[in-house]
Amino acid sequence: MQRLVYCKILLATLLNFYGEVGIDCVKVAIRELKQSEVKAASSLLLNVIKGLAAYYTPRDILRNKEDYSPENIERLMRRGGSIFRIATVGGTMAGIAVADLYPSIPSVCWITWIAVKKSYRHKGIGTLLVRSFEIEPARRWDKIQCRVRVGNVISNDMFKKLGYKRIRMLRRKIRMRRVYVWEKPLNR
Numbered sequence: 001m002q003r004l005v006y007c008k009i010l011l012a013t014l015l016n017f018y019g020e021v022g023i024d025c026v027k028v029a030i031r032e033l034k035q036s037e038v039k040a041a042s043s044l045l046l047n048v049i050k051g052l053a054a055y056y057t058p059r060d061i062l063r064n065k066e067d068y069s070p071e072n073i074e075r076l077m078r079r080g081g082s083i084f085r086i087a088t089v090g091g092t093m094a095g096i097a098v099a100d101l102y103p104s105i106p107s108v109c110w111i112t113w114i115a116v117k118k119s120y121r122h123k124g125i126g127t128l129l130v131r132s133f134e135i136e137p138a139r140r141w142d143k144i145q146c147r148v149r150v151g152n153v154i155s156n157d158m159f160k161k162l163g164y165k166r167i168r169m170l171r172r173k174i175r176m177r178r179v180y181v182w183e184k185p186l187n188r
Helices: 002-013 035-050 058-067 070-079 125-134 153-161
Strands: 020-023 026-032 082-089 092-102 105-116 143-149 165-171 178-185
Touching: 026 125, 035 058, 035 070, 035 082, 035 092, 035 105, 070 082, 082 125, 092 125, 105 125, 125 143, 125 153, 143 153, 153 178
Parallel strands: 105 143
Antiparallel strands: 020 026, 026 082, 082 092, 092 105, 143 178, 165 178
16 A cells, blocks of 8 residues: 555656656656657557547548658657657556647647557556646746547546646547647746
């Protein structure tokens, strides 16, 4: 029991910065994606996307396959407008988060993807990935926003528990169906 409480305290504090923390008494490291890990990150993202047939049409899956190919991830990393964070457990990539920064709205960090391997889900890894954008010391943004499909109950619940406010619902014909836009202002 004491060990479980210790792990929950580690999860709650997240240290002072993203780094290694314990979840369910497993060591998890959150860090920036390295160039040498692009293929593995692309594979993880695409495997998660393929498993979301309830949310995505075959056309959506194909478009995401193009967006997150290894070549495109490398291009996005070079361009500098996207941030790729990974979660590793015992040296194995367990999850990835992608966020975009747009020059036209520099005060907002848009989380575009949180993808966690099936075997690592419901262990707090998605939470740690999101929190890494909130606590970054060199943060250039004042708030975080993201879009989550209405039917994605797990992700919507996670953002609600993390203190995000649902600010609107969008109905899109291209790429997305109905989505909630979540937002969290950050203290400087």
